[in-house]
Amino acid sequence: MEPEPAALDAKRANPERRADRLRLIVQPVLVIILVVGVLGWAFSRDLTETQKSSLNARNIATLTWQHILLTIAIVAIVLVIAVPLGTLLTRPGYKRLAPLFVGIANIGAAAPAIGLLVLFYLASRTTGFWVGVLPIAFYSLLPVLRNTILGYQEVDDSLIDAGRGQGMSPLTVLRRVEFPMAVPFILAGLRTSLVLAVGTATLCFLVSAGGLGILIDTGYKLRDNETLIVGAVLAVALALLIDWLGALAEQYLGPKGLR
Template structure:
């Protein structure tokens, strides 16, 4: 006797509905909260010092610069971590995998400010790239680790079947292993992006710009509205980046796993 189970009320289905609801609620909440704070800050009776920071030109410029730092970090992390993770899953490279993971782990275990300042002292650079490169180093681990774990988690029966029908090693990697590893890789990238947005607030220490300048100005000059606006914009941007990561996971993940 065959028993059919109605899956419409399963825990998994309820979880999926909650995730989809969050995809709509999160950006809406960010827009409402950030919008409310900006309206409050721009319509209050600001003094001359506050007006230098709380104007649309400065706010948009700092936010855009912060976003550029995050985008540059994301590109560097993907270009380095995904190919390196793919390489380290090959049998001939497995002996050196712990070495590369240890280096990436050092980058994330060390205080972010320390990594940025040490890079500045080592290179004597200032500006955009002096912030981007150490932040990218700080954000490497989640993508590198998830690429390795995602590929290693693929059922060996699937890879054996691919080889059995004549696929080369590269064919198995790109047509079987990587597509199945994409959800974990995207989850790692999502974590890296959120780390990058938060750490980018420290870019002002090396004249790298970003929303950290607003936060620093508000703190040093004891201007609470400037401090609040900088902090809320940084948090809002982090939540939006996290939401974009969730959307990418939803769109790019294998359909059979959704």
């Protein structure tokens, strides 16, 4: 007797779930190993006075915090724009505008992040935090916008009809049926945007917005391998940490019935 299709799907899903859970345990451990390892290696070396001005606990903590703030601001802007816009573009009367806005977001994703930063700097003739945040938010917009639209498109029409049959208004159906079903897709897009944001935020030093890119740039310009390695490894560790937080969000923030 052949196994039921549902049983086969469950068998395939179990190894995937175990792999995801194992990753949730291993990834933060790897981050800790990277951070402790590179800082221990750097501080155990005989550093010059120039290196000590960059590789000290206060400066590293400051640059890391700046990088985190850049990432938070970028992702907040992406969420505030992409989720409401993606929701609107799935409503009757606005669907025909979806290709236009997705195309604009595609331009942002296709353009080099460094090019967007430079163009925004030339247009604004200023530097600082927001000059670094806004172009990268545009660069990171597409995954959340596209996944928000896809999430609503994947909602079964019968569920929407059932909600309307119970007397729900369109807004109530959106809030209680469509949006919860779209949340897993939105979270998947958010996770991608988080990784894009934390990676490209290393370029924000170009417009005096701070971040770990300062260590990388300093190490490269001075041919200082210690500073270069510390900056690069900390940036990688932060990206892994942000990706882990995104995985946690996907695992625990979606509707219970869909986890």
